[in-house]
Amino acid sequence: MGVICCVGGKNTFSWWPLLLCICVAEIALGQVRYSLPEEMATGSVVGNIIQDLGLDIKRLKSGRARIFTEDGSEYIGLNADKGTLVVAKRIDREELCKQVSPCSLHFQIIIENPMELHRIDVEITDINDNAPFFSKKEYDFQVIESASPGARYSLESAKDPDVAHNTLQTYKLNPTDHFKLNVVSRPDGTKYIEMVLQTSLDREKQEEHKLTLTAFDGGNPQKSGSVKINVVVLDANDNAPVFTQSVYRVTVPENASRGTVILRVSATDNDKGANNEVAYSFSKHTDSASSLFNIDPHTGEITVNDVLDYEKAKRYEIDIEATDKGGLTDTSKVLIEVTDLNDNAPVISIISLSNPIPENSAADTVIAMLNIKDLDSDKNGQIRCFISKDLPFKIKSSSTNFYSLISDDVLDRETVPEYNITITAMDEGSPPFSTNKTINLKISDVNDNPPMFTQLLSTAFITENNSPGMSIHSIKASDKDSGNNARISYFLEESQLNGLSASAYFSVNAESGEILAMRSFDYEQTKEFNIRVKAQDGGSPPLSSNVTVKILIQDQNDNPPQVLYPVQTGGSLVAEMVPRSADVGYLVTKVVAVDVDSGQNAWLSYKLQKATDRALFEVGLQNGEIRTIRQVTDKDAVKQRLTVIVEDNGQPSRSATVIVNVVVADSFPEVLSEFTDFTQDKEYNDNLTFYLVLALAVVSFLFITCLVVIISVKIYRWRREQVFYKSSGNLPVIPYYPPLYADVGGTGTLKQALSYEVYGTTDSRMSDMKCSRPFSQSTLTVDHSATRTVPRQVPESENILTEVRSSPSLFHLNP
Numbered sequence: 001m002g003v004i005c006c007v008g009g010k011n012t013f014s015w016w017p018l019l020l021c022i023c024v025a026e027i028a029l030g031q032v033r034y035s036l037p038e039e040m041a042t043g044s045v046v047g048n049i050i051q052d053l054g055l056d057i058k059r060l061k062s063g064r065a066r067i068f069t070e071d072g073s074e075y076i077g078l079n080a081d082k083g084t085l086v087v088a089k090r091i092d093r094e095e096l097c098k099q100v101s102p103c104s105l106h107f108q109i110i111i112e113n114p115m116e117l118h119r120i121d122v123e124i125t126d127i128n129d130n131a132p133f134f135s136k137k138e139y140d141f142q143v144i145e146s147a148s149p150g151a152r153y154s155l156e157s158a159k160d161p162d163v164a165h166n167t168l169q170t171y172k173l174n175p176t177d178h179f180k181l182n183v184v185s186r187p188d189g190t191k192y193i194e195m196v197l198q199t200s201l202d203r204e205k206q207e208e209h210k211l212t213l214t215a216f217d218g219g220n221p222q223k224s225g226s227v228k229i230n231v232v233v234l235d236a237n238d239n240a241p242v243f244t245q246s247v248y249r250v251t252v253p254e255n256a257s258r259g260t261v262i263l264r265v266s267a268t269d270n271d272k273g274a275n276n277e278v279a280y281s282f283s284k285h286t287d288s289a290s291s292l293f294n295i296d297p298h299t300g301e302i303t304v305n306d307v308l309d310y311e312k313a314k315r316y317e318i319d320i321e322a323t324d325k326g327g328l329t330d331t332s333k334v335l336i337e338v339t340d341l342n343d344n345a346p347v348i349s350i351i352s353l354s355n356p357i358p359e360n361s362a363a364d365t366v367i368a369m370l371n372i373k374d375l376d377s378d379k380n381g382q383i384r385c386f387i388s389k390d391l392p393f394k395i396k397s398s399s400t401n402f403y404s405l406i407s408d409d410v411l412d413r414e415t416v417p418e419y420n421i422t423i424t425a426m427d428e429g430s431p432p433f434s435t436n437k438t439i440n441l442k443i444s445d446v447n448d449n450p451p452m453f454t455q456l457l458s459t460a461f462i463t464e465n466n467s468p469g470m471s472i473h474s475i476k477a478s479d480k481d482s483g484n485n486a487r488i489s490y491f492l493e494e495s496q497l498n499g500l501s502a503s504a505y506f507s508v509n510a511e512s513g514e515i516l517a518m519r520s521f522d523y524e525q526t527k528e529f530n531i532r533v534k535a536q537d538g539g540s541p542p543l544s545s546n547v548t549v550k551i552l553i554q555d556q557n558d559n560p561p562q563v564l565y566p567v568q569t570g571g572s573l574v575a576e577m578v579p580r581s582a583d584v585g586y587l588v589t590k591v592v593a594v595d596v597d598s599g600q601n602a603w604l605s606y607k608l609q610k611a612t613d614r615a616l617f618e619v620g621l622q623n624g625e626i627r628t629i630r631q632v633t634d635k636d637a638v639k640q641r642l643t644v645i646v647e648d649n650g651q652p653s654r655s656a657t658v659i660v661n662v663v664v665a666d667s668f669p670e671v672l673s674e675f676t677d678f679t680q681d682k683e684y685n686d687n688l689t690f691y692l693v694l695a696l697a698v699v700s701f702l703f704i705t706c707l708v709v710i711i712s713v714k715i716y717r718w719r720r721e722q723v724f725y726k727s728s729g730n731l732p733v734i735p736y737y738p739p740l741y742a743d744v745g746g747t748g749t750l751k752q753a754l755s756y757e758v759y760g761t762t763d764s765r766m767s768d769m770k771c772s773r774p775f776s777q778s779t780l781t782v783d784h785s786a787t788r789t790v791p792r793q794v795p796e797s798e799n800i801l802t803e804v805r806s807s808p809s810l811f812h813l814n815p
């Protein structure tokens with residue numbers, strides 16, 4: 001153990017590291033100073049008091065030298081054997097003196113016998129036995145990331161109990177990328193350290209910074225102490241939200257219902273906590289389309305908010321925004337494509353329409369032009385257009401979306417007056433949509449049908465003696481056309497009837513077709529008329545047709561029967577002579593009467609109205625023959641007077657009476673003798689001769705006439721037979737029909753006489769017999785008005801009377 005002895009004043013000391021320096025002061029007033037580093041091992045020698053105090057060991061022993069401290073501390077012990085001071089226990093300068101420097105131990109060495117007091121100072125020198133230290137192992141700092149550079153954070157200083165060089169000298173902070181260390185001296189000389197933010201922090205990059213602060217002392221070897229500094233970067237809203245995509249694309253069918261989620265957008269915010277919360281919205285300046293959609297501010301779900309319609313808008317562009325609590329935003333774009341669905345039916349519009357169309361329109365006439373649209377696109381908008389197959393029309397496409405409806409056949413209003421043409425337009429979508437449009441097409445009339453009479457020949461009847469203007473008949477025609485084309489007017493066609501124009505007889509009401517008689521008709525003159533009536537429609541040009549109307553005049557019982565025989569003359573008396581020998585059934589005479597009417601009206605019947613002796617004669621009801629019904633006797637009166645009534649069968653019936661004088665006698669003289677009474681006249685005897693001559697002439701004439709008649713009849717029959725043979729001869733015998741007097745109309749007298757002869761009998765034998773009856777069977781004509789001549793003005797139609805009158809079988813007793 002080397003000892004450095006320092007001799008000098010109190011203020012003299014040298015500082016030698018790693019060397020123990022013991023200074024022994026001169027024993028002035030018994031005072032010695034030593035210097036001792038702290039922390040010397042126990043037993044280490046501090047100093048030798050024998051030398052320094054000049055004492056010897058004996059003295060020490062004898063003087064029972066010992067150490068006295070005022071505070072009783074016993075750091076230093078006395079080795080009396082050696083006379084050395086040794087370290088008695090560990091000496092820690094820091095404990096002993098804290099920061100006081102210099103640090104000394106003071107004690108006394110007391111030696112007795114004699115009492116000696118020696119003061120000893122031991123200066124304890126510092127050694128670097130303490131490292132700097134911090135009161136905590138680590139510090140936690142919270143620094144908001146938005147803190148700007150220059151921000152200061154004070155740190156606790158480290159401590160080092162050592163003094164002087166050995167105490168704390170420097171600090172070091174590691175790493176220093178964000179923070180640097182600043183040592184600040186206070187005005188009072190004390191120092192403190194602070195951390196200064198050098199470059200700004202980013203929580204999002206590094207949320208925690210771990211720093212180490214190391215404090216160094218100046219000892220040798222140097223000691224250090226360190227502390228961990230945890231800097232937690234607090235979040236600041238320094239990050240805007242960021243959308244995951246700059247453009248979102250989505251397609252949505254147009255029938256998407258309200259509330260359908262079509263897309264979910266999201267934005268991320270790197271901030272933390274509340275700064276991380278993002279609200280989504282549509283940009284304010286987005287167009288109205290955004291009202292169709294909704295965005296959920298929290299989830300970012302975009303939903304359909306209204307009815308979409310591809311036909312209105314095919315795509316929407318919506319700007320969206322994400323905003324965090326701090327008001328930082330990001331924008332993005334949403335492109336919404338609407339896809340088409342077949343949701344529109346085709347629409348048929350009629351551009352032009354010809355309605356009605358005339359029935360004579362040629363095929364391929366354009367009736368309507370149509371425009372058909374479908375708002376859908378592609379297949380959904382492709383249209384097929386058609387009409388029912390059974391209609392005489394067809395649809396032709398003239399160009400895209402344009403169609404024409406044309407006639408495909410001839411039309412006839414009279415068959416089908418109108419058509420309901422249903423046009424169907426159908427798109428190709430699936431399912432397809434179809435639209436119907438019905439055109440009610442009217443066919444207009446063309447005058448293509450003439451009026452038609454229900455009968456081509458009609459027959460009308462009118463009774464004679466009609467009043468002029470009387471309606472005879474009504475004809476009717478119909479016309480299948482319509483309107484004016486079917487308005488029928490009736491006209492009487494001009495023709496000649498009996499030498500007069502038809503309009504003199506008839507007129508036709510143009511509107512009603514009623515045929516009127518213009519004059520009164522006489523059946524006995526004309527029995528029928530044939531007129532033509534024309535019906536004409538009101539078309540242009542008009543069409544017409546005609547009908548023949550046969551007008552039959554019907555007979556009326558307007559003519560009484562006319563007695564042809566016996567002739568009723570005013571004056572002369574005609575009498576039939578019946579021989580007294582006449583048998584039962586003797587034909588006295590025959591009343592001949594005609595009726596110019598026809599049918600029943602000319603059907604005559606004969607009755608005996610009055611008779612001198614009713615039991616003697618009868619009249620044939622049908623033939624007017626007066627016959628005896630019993631044997632004539634002598635008792636019968638010579639003069640018989642019969643009144644025969646001739647009645648026709650009309651309603652009411654008309655009649656004529658004739659008086660037949662019959663003379664029952666065998667000879668003329670007898671007759672004549674009787675005649676005076678008969679005629680109640682006497683003068684006729686004077687003229688008898690004249691009458692006889694006259695009678696002779698008449699008989700001759702009658703005979704000739706009869707002969708002519710017979711020959712005529714024969715010729716007639718023979719000719720008839722010839723005709724029969726020619727017409728195969730099979731004709732049945734024409735039955736007798738009495739009213740063949742129908743021929744009466746103006747054919748003359750002779751014919752009427754013949755008629756009587758030829759047809760007047762059912763049995764021709766009788767007729768023959770009558771014609772060839774002997775002239776002995778004579779007729780006596782007695783002129784009642786014997787005093788005057790017989791009036792000769794006989795009506796033309798009664799010529800026959802003249803003829804008959806001049807028959808030779810008559811006696812004209814003209815006095």
Ligand SMILES: *[C@@H]1O[C@H](CO)[C@@H](O)[C@H](O)[C@H]1NC(C)=O
Nearest residue numbers: 253255256257341342430431
């Ligand atoms: C939309 O249309 C499709 C196809 O026609 C159909 O299958 C679907 O159900 C419809 N959706 C709605 C919401 O009507």
Ligand SMILES: *[C@@H]1O[C@H](CO)[C@@H](O)[C@H](O)[C@H]1NC(C)=O
Nearest residue numbers: 416417418419420421438440
């Ligand atoms: C056409 O339709 C109308 C109205 O529905 C109807 O009155 C008429 O009878 C129809 N015509 C034909 C020929 O079907």
Ligand SMILES: *[C@@H]1O[C@H](CO)[C@@H](O)[C@H](O)[C@H]1NC(C)=O
Nearest residue numbers: 422423424433434435436437
């Ligand atoms: C169009 O008419 C056709 C045939 O008359 C019919 O089958 C169809 O249902 C109608 N369509 C519409 C939309 O009325």
Ligand SMILES: *[C@@H]1O[C@H](CO)[C@@H](O)[C@H](O)[C@H]1NC(C)=O
Nearest residue numbers: 456493532534544545546547
């Ligand atoms: C009358 O009609 C017929 C056909 O019914 C026709 O042949 C004739 O010419 C017409 N006569 C007149 C005068 O119109």
